[in-house]
Amino acid sequence: MDSRAHQYDLRAEGIDGMKLVVDQPDITVPAGAVQQLIVRIQADEFNMEARSVRIRFYLQATEANHLTAVEEARFVGPGKT
Amino acid sequence: MQAHNTGNTEHVLYAAHKKIYPREVSGHFTRLRMLSVIVLLGIYYLTPLLRWDERQAILFDLPARKFYIFGLTLWPQDFIYLAALLILAGLSLFFFTALVGRVWCGYACPQTVWTEAYLWMERKIEGKRSKRMKLDKAPTSAAKIRTKVIKHTVWIAFSLWTGFTFVGYFTPINELAVKLGTASLGPWETFWILFYSFATYGNAGFMREQVCMYMCPYARFQSAMFDSDTLIVAYHPERGEPRGSRRRGTDPATAGLGDCIDCNVCVQVCPTGIDIRDGLQYECIACSACIDACDEIMDKMSYPRGLIRYTTENAAQGKKQHIVRPRVIVYAVILLVLCGTLLTNLFLRVPLELDVIRDRNTL
Numbered sequence: 301m302d303s304r305a306h307q308y309d310l311r312a313e314g315i316d317g318m319k320l321v322v323d324q325p326d327i328t329v330p331a332g333a334v335q336q337l338i339v340r341i342q343a344d345e346f347n348m349e350a351r352s353v354r355i356r357f358y359l360q361a362t363e364a365n366h367l368t369a370v371e372e373a374r375f376v377g378p379g380k381t
Numbered sequence: 382m383q384a385h386n387t388g389n390t391e392h393v394l395y396a397a398h399k400k401i402y403p404r405e406v407s408g409h410f411t412r413l414r415m416l417s418v419i420v421l422l423g424i425y426y427l428t429p430l431l432r433w434d435e436r437q438a439i440l441f442d443l444p445a446r447k448f449y450i451f452g453l454t455l456w457p458q459d460f461i462y463l464a465a466l467l468i469l470a471g472l473s474l475f476f477f478t479a480l481v482g483r484v485w486c487g488y489a490c491p492q493t494v495w496t497e498a499y500l501w502m503e504r505k506i507e508g509k510r511s512k513r514m515k516l517d518k519a520p521t522s523a524a525k526i527r528t529k530v531i532k533h534t535v536w537i538a539f540s541l542w543t544g545f546t547f548v549g550y551f552t553p554i555n556e557l558a559v560k561l562g563t564a565s566l567g568p569w570e571t572f573w574i575l576f577y578s579f580a581t582y583g584n585a586g587f588m589r590e591q592v593c594m595y596m597c598p599y600a601r602f603q604s605a606m607f608d609s610d611t612l613i614v615a616y617h618p619e620r621g622e623p624r625g626s627r628r629r630g631t632d633p634a635t636a637g638l639g640d641c642i643d644c645n646v647c648v649q650v651c652p653t654g655i656d657i658r659d660g661l662q663y664e665c666i667a668c669s670a671c672i673d674a675c676d677e678i679m680d681k682m683s684y685p686r687g688l689i690r691y692t693t694e695n696a697a698q699g700k701k702q703h704i705v706r707p708r709v710i711v712y713a714v715i716l717l718v719l720c721g722t723l724l725t726n727l728f729l730r731v732p733l734e735l736d737v738i739r740d741r742n743t744l
Binding site: 303331332361367 | 733
């Protein structure tokens with residue numbers, strides 16, 4: 301375990317063809333810090349199976365394999381009810 | 382304080398404190414206890430000096446909320462591990478008590494360890510038991526004052542070192558030494574160094590056995606963890622009684638006596654001042670000083686050793702001993718499972734968290 305800053309990649313999965321838009325592409329978090337990040341998900345209505353779809357965010361450090369986190373979220377859209 | 386009178390016997394709620402002067406003792410268990418004292422004190426005083434990657438190996442940095450334990454860095458959100466550690470400590474106490482009795486009290490408890498260290502200093506400065514008793518009874522004199530001043534100066538110096546080391550677990554000890562040298566210690570550092578020093582000086586120098594007898598809850602609830610197969614320090618009355626003094630070389634059988642020569646050495650060496658011949662008592666911290674003392678007397682009398690010895694209630698009554706028994710197995714299994722879970726969790730822990738909070742306006 302180290303106590304230095306790491307750079308991370310963020311990706312999301314759950315809807316075919318969905319796009320993750322990150323305002324600040326370089327995610328570097330110092331050790332022991334909390335960072336807030338605004339991201340948007342764009343998806344085609346056609347690919348949404350329901351109005352509310354379960355999606356997952358994956359955070360992975362670029363140069364440290366073990367530093368990985370997954371968080372579930374919901375994407376709410378105008379899809380099928 | 383007088384509670385009530387029954388006939389000629391006066392029962393008092395609080396016994397007046399009688400200073401105990403434990404007599405010096407040597408032997409197998411005393412060597413073992415001394416070894417334990419030296420190792421544990423060594424760990425306490427040397428740990429803050431260990432280094433790990435440009436920093437102190439074990440440091441609980443409260444202002445930064447970071448807790449370093451060698452390669453591990455724990456954060457406040459990892460406090461669950463501290464809870465697990467405390468549960469483990471509690472369970473270990475159950476396990477070891479069921480198995481080997483109050484081995485913790487006699488060999489590893491900080492109260493015992495520091496009391497032994499302070500007693501050692503006292504013996505070096507004031508002399509052996511009889512000399513110490515004589516000194517305390519003697520009228521005030523220049524020599525008495527000098528001896529007492531030396532003893533308390535050494536005690537206070539050792540206490541201050543203890544307090545300094547304690548704070549060295551929370552403030553890097555190198556910085557603390559510099560701050561101390563330049564008289565720029567912060568108010569909290571000063572308070573804790575003095576408070577911890579005072580507690581050490583008071584508990585190890587003065588309170589001693591009273592901490593075990595009146596303050597420690599463990600002494601009181603140990604009976605709940607004891608059973609007939611728990612290791613205890615016990616005197617064997619069937620061999621020792623009737624006790625009585627005799628000339629060396631007297632055959633006890635013809636004199637109508639047991640093996641106990643009633644020399645009282647077992648009482649004199651006891652750090653809590655009890656007579657082990659009265660049976661198992663909550664004051665007994667199982668330090669086994671009386672075993673070593675009695676063995677030495679038995680050797681001098683050419684009697685077999687072990688009039689006072691480690692035994693179990695069952696063994697003492699000639700019944701079968703069970704070392705492995707249900708309660709030991711249950712404690713051991715819970716302990717192993719918890720230990721395994723804690724270690725696996727600790728080493729597989731990913732120090733990264735991700736939270737997704739959806740924007741409220743999307744609905």
